[in-house]
Amino acid sequence: MGVTLTVQPDAGRRRIEELLRQNEDRVLKRWLEITAAVSAGQADRDDTAARLPEIYQALRQSFTGEENLSDLHGLLAELSRSRARQGFSPAETANAVFGLKEALYEVVEDDGTPEALRGFIWFSKIIDDLGLFTFETYAAAREKIIIDQAEQLLELSTPVVKLWEGIVAVPLIGTLDSARTQVVMEKLLQALVETGSEHAVIDITGVPAVDTQVAQHLLKTVMAARLMGAECVISGIRPQIAHTIVTLGIEFGDIVTKASLADALAHALRRSGVEVAGSRRTRVALRTEEA
């Protein structure tokens, strides 16, 4: 873009620069009107209104030397990002930039000289490039928001909870891919160390489908916990999941699996020497363990 600016210092371009300087108030006012028509609320309008004069100045300065183009890009990127956050569509953002063409065209028409018309073609191309630039920035900003959210979700969706002294549980919800399994495994192993637990329950009630990859991830997590001296129970195996696992031919070997989290907790309690006495009023009796 910088090349285009310096290679064509012809009469048309100079005429446009003049027009932009002489009719600054008029063009700017018209541009604001056009942009306001596509903006949704008053707050957005005010926000845009504050930015456009700055962009206008930066654009004019960019014609005098190409090093100033970075200023213009910076301002446009800011506009784009702020609009992406406010939920504008990329077309609305680009339209705000394209509006300057319409605003200037009215001035060019009044001027009527061939130079101004030729120069307008050149100006038009520059604005198109700038519009595309906002488009790209917008897409990049959106992408960033999505990546941030995915990371937040990853953090949110893998809690390790303590069920009892020496027993921790990981309720898994949703799809288990490699990235999530990694997080689950790290958190579980960390929690085992921190709480000094010897039992862990991995609950897969919220996992919609267990395929070979999910199974492999689960097996690896259990193996890693075992290496640290903890026993893992996998719970929340619903009938259709059990059916699928058997048909696929996945073997869980000697890993204890239970239908519900309650069963898994009872199993872990028994294994750690806690007896749950079933009576009318549920009592939990602790038996002292002799080391």
Added chain:
Amino acid sequence: MTSSGELAIGGSSDIVLVRQRVRAAALEVGLSLVDQTKIVTAASELARNALVYAGGGRVRIEIVRNGVRMGLRLAFGDDGPGIPDIEQALVDGWTTGTGLGLGLGGSRRLVDEFDLRSAPGEGTLITVTKWTR
């Protein structure tokens, strides 16, 4: 054939999408909960195979009818290296990757009809069908 749709498989997020679409289609066909889970799991395996071994592919989801029975047909296609020995590939525990080696053979057991066409250098086309009972 009453309805169909084609999805591209280009990344692991697409596998999630394939699963969701297949589950929705399985519900529409009226498959039982167990059969829904089976076809979704098979779809997950085959989509991942296309992604891991061929670098991507596509799946065609079709609702088919055979007399009074409704069925769900999935056609997974890719332009990858192909499978040189199909018999070997279907053996449980055999894999050229890092998985469990149960995906292909397991998928065959999860569905009612299984058709695998592949040759080295010509990609792979796997068509599976699950019928209502």
